[in-house]
Amino acid sequence: MKRARYAILGIPFVILAGLVVTFWAGLLHHPSIIPSPLIGKPAPALILPRLAHPDQQVTRAVFRNHVTLLNVWASWCVSCQYEYPTLLWLQRHGVRIIGVDYKDRHKPALDYLRQHGDPYVEVAYDRKGLATINWGVYGVPETFVLGPRGRIRYKYVGPIPLSVARRTILPLVQHLRISEPVS
């Protein structure tokens, strides 16, 4: 009995230890420490229906000859709403953005674009979140920058702050336009 009570006293300590280990591992896993293995690789396969016209398809061909931002979003995602002004800002500065609507329902997604404005030249609809697995997408929002030959050059996990868009993404897009001539 007494021994059991002593053992109970140790439970909070064990929980704490477990948490610290998990969080530590979480920090090491942090996407900003380990870059995506896809960087520098050609874009993985992508065949998805268009959100606005499900009978048409979006394929890898949309990346050809343009520097493109691929932004994975969903209408249920609060962080995406936070990120939205940044996307509109990038659009105003001439960045071509393709959206992938991730694990979402059709009508809310369309309503969302109507309500918040549409920064995308094209939105693909990944209803079950299966097609983007090859891209290493687990959650929303995630953003990739692709060069004109369809290679992934940059990945950002989470809502893009305006500062990152201004200091990193826009200069990178402009740099890629010059350094990777179209075929």
Add this chain to the structure above:
Amino acid sequence: MIAEIGLYALVLAFLMAAAQTFFGLAGAGTQRLRWMAVTRPAAFGQLFFMALSYGCLTELFVTSNYSVRYVAKYSNALMPLFYRVAGVWGAHEGSMMLWMLVLAVWTALVAVFSRKLPVVFANRVLGVLGAIACGFFLFTLITSNPFVRLLPPALHGGTLNPILEDPLLVIHPPMLYMGYVGLSVAFSFAVAALIGGRMDAAWARWTRPWTLAAWIFLTVGIVLGSFWSYYELGWGGWWFWDPVENASFMPWLIATALIHSLAVTEKRGAFKSWTALLAIAGFSLSLLGTFLVRSGVLISIHAFAMDPRRGMFILVLLGIMSALALAVYIWRAPLLWETGGGFRFFSRETFILLNNILLVAGAGAVFIGTIYPLFIEVFGLGRLSVGPPYFDHVFIPIMFPLFLLMGIGPYVSWKSGSLKALRRRLWIPFLLWLLASCVLLFVALDSRWPLMTWLGAFFGSWVFLTAFTEPVRRLWLRFRGEPVRLPSGVLGMSLAHFGVGVVILGITMSTTLGVWRDMPMRAGQSYRMAGFRYRFDAIRPAHGRNWTGVRATFSIFHQGRRFAVVHPEKRHFFPDGGTTTNAAIVGGPVHDLFVSLGNPLGKGKWSLRFRYEPMVIFVWLGGLLMALGGLVAMLDRRYRIALEVRPFLPIDEASQSPDDEEAL
């Protein structure tokens, strides 16, 4: 020059905190009065230098001194003075400075008000507080020094996120920090008592007002944050189960449990080691909140700039502080087992125990929902987001029994209650509640309420009707000439419980009966929703000091009569500061009408969102009532008397003391 003075003062404040820790803990350990005499002045010194350092940073912001990196990044001469002063805590480094300033203020307050406590105990408390401060000073000096110079100086300042340029948001973080950091006082009291191996009724009576104070600030902070996200984020809704919101909600739940279990420790000398554990857990969770916000392990709308190095430092800090406290707990808690009063199953103790179990279970549910995605990710099982549905399904059912118990617990006697006494005290509210339930059932069937609305109304009315039964009973007895007092502890509890009822009402009505629609409209058109007609009158360009945008005019009609004209706006901040949607809200006790302007759809059409939110204002009103209840309870006379040491009374004497039956 100012920046160097600030940094120098920060280092001095750190040294003061180190002295406070050493002389507090070592002095108490070795019983050296000369050493212990240093602790209090060191605490005041820490506040002095911390305030000086913080003042320097504020001065740099006010004068827009762009030769300091942090200032150049987050201050702008175009911002009004108010936001330049508040901008200090708008980003990571400055908010750490605010955090430490708040800690220094709490420490100095403890130093002032602990003069009547036993000297060894007071020193241990200040020593533990000093140790916490040392950790954060090291963190700031090593990883987040706000005084780093920028050479060559920047020509222009940066900008604050325009969403954050709001008077409410300016007072939201200090409030929240007062709450978070205030829990460190309860933590220190618990650790000091554990080191001393003594935790008696007097200890609980010293700890209660401090815990209440922290809880009040935390409550107000959460309410302000929720209100801000409702009217400023522009898409409606007042709680998103966002990781950062959860980070403030978990310590709040634990602090609420702690307030209740402290009552048992004070009145009955029971639950001692449990109370100590809650005190440790409360502050550990607020440290965890700091970690979650600043490390970027979780994605959130509130997150500061992600920096894993800082995250690791805070994690180590959190680990060391909590592990030390829990080690002391394992070492000393057995000393607390043998004492304390026993109690029957049907007693106030049991009800408070259930309250604690439910609150801790609620905090656990929120905790799991918040960090589950991280676990999944770490163990390589993919990644996922836990959305509001999880929290709605797991958290809310835990709260329903709590609401039921809340109406009964305060009317059951300590140690051994009787059903007869309970019946005598509660029959009037019970009959009223039956009556109300019948009426509610009728209304619910008539207007086809969803089940959740009915459940909320059912539990909410129970909480309402029982909240003021005790004060009313006492006033009635007094009116009849019996010598009954109404201590503010009882009044405060009733107010706070009433506040819970008000919150339940607000949450239930707004979430289950609210409606919203997105509509494309052009000027001249009307839209009808939930009995109101919205007429889109005009849309015009508008501009402010640092923004341009558009401003729409809407007339709202009800039963053919125009009763409001509102102006939702869309603002683009320059230079490149992003966009905000300033929704127009017509607020009232019965309902809020919410019009928010979306984007142009071409040909004069605009996307618009209309929301009808019944009784949403009660969510915040109820929260403020709870805080007010806490304040009233804190002013109870006995906390001032309690400063004189009173030994713990054995059970039989305690149950006979007249004080026992009366106070909470």
